[in-house]
Amino acid sequence: MQIFFRTVPIHLWFLTIWSVSKIIQYIFNQQQTVWEMIWQRSIDYYEQDKYKLFEYGILVTSTATSVIVLSIYSFFDFTQKPAFIRKYKINPNTNEPPDSTKFIKVISYSVINVILAVIPTTLLAYYGLKWRGIPSLYPLPNILTVLITCFINDHIFDVSAYTTHRIMHHRLLYKHIHKIHHEYKSTIAVAAFHSHPVEHLLVNLLPLVPGIVIMKCHIATAWIYLIGHMLSSFITHSGYHLPFLNSPEYHDFHHMKFECNYSVLGLMDWIFGTDKLFNNTIYHKRDKILFSLKSAHELYPKEDGKVVKTQ
Ligand SMILES: [Zn+2]
Numbered sequence: 479m480q481i482f483f484r485t486v487p488i489h490l491w492f493l494t495i496w497s498v499s500k501i502i503q504y505i506f507n508q509q510q511t512v513w514e515m516i517w518q519r520s521i522d523y524y525e526q527d528k529y530k531l532f533e534y535g536i537l538v539t540s541t542a543t544s545v546i547v548l549s550i551y552s553f554f555d556f557t558q559k560p561a562f563i564r565k566y567k568i569n570p571n572t573n574e575p576p577d578s579t580k581f582i583k584v585i586s587y588s589v590i591n592v593i594l595a596v597i598p599t600t601l602l603a604y605y606g607l608k609w610r611g612i613p614s615l616y617p618l619p620n621i622l623t624v625l626i627t628c629f630i631n632d633h634i635f636d637v638s639a640y641t642t643h644r645i646m647h648h649r650l651l652y653k654h655i656h657k658i659h660h661e662y663k664s665t666i667a668v669a670a671f672h673s674h675p676v677e678h679l680l681v682n683l684l685p686l687v688p689g690i691v692i693m694k695c696h697i698a699t700a701w702i703y704l705i706g707h708m709l710s711s712f713i714t715h716s717g718y719h720l721p722f723l724n725s726p727e728y729h730d731f732h733h734m735k736f737e738c739n740y741s742v743l744g745l746m747d748w749i750f751g752t753d754k755l756f757n758n759t760i761y762h763k764r765d766k767i768l769f770s771l772k773s774a775h776e777l778y779p780k781e782d783g784k785v786v787k788t789q
């Protein structure tokens with residue numbers, strides 16, 4: 479089931495936030511939800527210019543998401559606090575704390591990638607969407623439409639990203655391009671976009687465009703979809719398998735073993751049989767959404783019966 483729903487926990491959090499905004503609207507007897515107010519202010523700020531709303535809106539929301547989420551995970555990594563968080567480490571005693579020099583190098587690569595790859599991709603997505611006909615700014619799509627669009631977009635992304643990622647593992651491309659992303663065998667959140675600009679463009683970004691264009695996304699839906707996608711990427715590379723979030727075990731195993739688990743959702747790996755190595759491991763058992771505060775190590779200890787130590 480994970481192969482269809484791996485990114486769904488993030489979307490369920492969106493549903494929760496939307497529900498809370500509805501409750502606030504009801505309690506305070508407001509005309510608009512918090513979400514509708516933010517959208518209205520954005521439209522006013524960008525003077526109803528769809529180009530600015532799409533381009534600048536994506537840059538602002540994705541930068542804000544990156545700064546907030548990466549700051550939280552980096553705080554966990556460098557301080558190893560709060561103490562209870564350490565039991566959720568997939569590979570205990572790794573990157574505790576991370577190497578500072580390497581960390582700065584990773585941040586530098588990410589900034590270069592933003593300049594070289596993000597801007598052309600958002601321009602391509604905008605003009606693709608314009609060709610299809612950009613939906614009018616109002617009304618905002620309902621929450622069900624947003625969630626279904628995100629779900630379908632994730633699967634469209636997975637088909638193209640699996641293909642380009644697998645091509646990157648060809649020995650000629652691997653040593654010149656993809657090797658950079660695999661410098662971390664046990665990953666941290668900032669390493670999500672630690673890659674050669676060519677890889678960032680072909681594997682991480684361009685596969686996002688077809689879904690936005692095919693589904694003729696509302697600009698607000700595109701914002702939400704991309705925020706969700708970034709959150710999933712950071713969680714997947716964080717090295718922490720936290721409760722009520724996506725399981726990062728699947729992609730973490732790719733960094734450990736290389737020649738398997740190329741897909742984000744897992745569906746393409748299942749179709750092409752590239753998940754066989756993973757399926758016989760303890761990591762496969764642990765590859766679940768945690769619905770309690772118990773860690774995956776506690777729920778699925780190693781075969782010898784001992785819980786893997788987190789110290
Ligand atoms: Zn990765």
Ligand SMILES: [Zn+2]
Nearest residue numbers: 643647656732
């Ligand atoms: Zn790879």
